[in-house]
Amino acid sequence: MTIRSAGAQFRQAIKANQPLQVVGTINAYTAMMAERVGHQALYLSGAGVANASFGLPDLGMTSLNDVCEDIRRITGATDLPLLVDADTGWGGAFNIARTVTEMTRAGAAGFHIEDQVAQKRCGHRPNKEIVSQGEMVDRVKAAVDARIDPEFFIMARTDALQQEGLEAAIERAQACVDAGADGIFAEAVHTLEQYQAFSDALEVPVLANITEFGATPLFNKDELAQVGVELVLYPLSAFRAMNKAALNVYQNILAQGDQKAVVEQMQTRAELYDFLNYHAFEDKLDQLFTKK
Ligand SMILES: C[C@](O)(C(=O)O)[C@H](CC(=O)O)C(=O)O
Numbered sequence: 355m356t357i358r359s360a361g362a363q364f365r366q367a368i369k370a371n372q373p374l375q376v377v378g379t380i381n382a383y384t385a386m387m388a389e390r391v392g393h394q395a396l397y398l399s400g401a402g403v404a405n406a407s408f409g410l411p412d413l414g415m416t417s418l419n420d421v422c423e424d425i426r427r428i429t430g431a432t433d434l435p436l437l438v439d440a441d442t443g444w445g446g447a448f449n450i451a452r453t454v455t456e457m458t459r460a461g462a463a464g465f466h467i468e469d470q471v472a473q474k475r476c477g478h479r480p481n482k483e484i485v486s487q488g489e490m491v492d493r494v495k496a497a498v499d500a501r502i503d504p505e506f507f508i509m510a511r512t513d514a515l516q517q518e519g520l521e522a523a524i525e526r527a528q529a530c531v532d533a534g535a536d537g538i539f540a541e542a543v544h545t546l547e548q549y550q551a552f553s554d555a556l557e558v559p560v561l562a563n564i565t566e567f568g569a570t571p572l573f574n575k576d577e578l579a580q581v582g583v584e585l586v587l588y589p590l591s592a593f594r595a596m597n598k599a600a601l602n603v604y605q606n607i608l609a610q611g612d613q614k615a616v617v618e619q620m621q622t623r624a625e626l627y628d629f630l631n632y633h634a635f636e637d638k639l640d641q642l643f644t645k646k
């Protein structure tokens with residue numbers, strides 16, 4: 355059996371699925387569930403790492419090592435390719451190079467690096483600031499140059515639409531492709547026509563970030579496919595649902611003195627064990643060790 359690199363697997367998944375849905379999994383267990391139900395690609399959100407792993411807002415406060423720890427946990431638990439949010443790459447050319455090599459070693463299939471200033475914000479918030487096109491192109495060049503797996507997928511994200519408009523954002527995206535980017539993450543797009551303009555202008559796959567409560571309507575994957583989008587991202591959908599469910603449980607336990615009213619909403623022990631392959635582990639124990 356040939357072991358294919360995570361990057362190669364991700365490229366294959368893009369070719370095989372039109373468009374490829376990429377679902378956010380903020381930890382190893384949710385990644386296992388996404389894999390089991392049939393997803394083909396996973397995503398580790400920068401906001402997810404900040405919010406879920408550290409209780410911090412998505413304002414560029416987490417480090418490369420913080421993200422790599424979560425990458426290792428997820429890639430250790432599933433066989434699916436993982437696309438990772440590298441924010442602004444954590445510094446200059448050599449920092450970006452380390453981001454590529456460390457994420458590859460941690461098992462990531464690819465990353466996206468964006469053109470916001472280091473003091474970044476969520477892409478769907480007002481008042482974002484971006485670096486010059488030249489500086490963004492340098493970020494992409496540094497990433498491309500640092501690849502240790504030739505198939506590691508380097509996606510350039512542009513946040514330019516908000517400040518500079520469609521034409522400038524597309525021009526920037528094109529410059530990133532010329533510098534070697536394998537795909538373009540068009541951030542905070544408002545309409546299908548805008549996606550069409552990106553995909554018409556670019557030879558590489560375009561990603562649509564369908565994050566809830568943001569600037570982009572919740573377009574269906576078929577609508578997006580029709581305008582040439584090849585990847586559809588759901589970065590925090592499961593996380594948001596999990597949060598609401600957890601909050602409800604905590605409030606109920608406090609208010610009722612027990613959890614009876616919310617047990618219905620819980621995944622059962624049997625279901626949990628099934629996803630974890632728990633019984634196979636127990637059988638292994640029985641095989642390996644004699645019963646006392
Ligand atoms: C995709 C994103 O970069 C993320 O970190 O998941 C966020 C998602 C969000 O805040 O909804 C972004 O779009 O900036």
Ligand SMILES: [Mg+2]
Pocket residue numbers: 399400401412439441
């Ligand atoms: Mg992010």
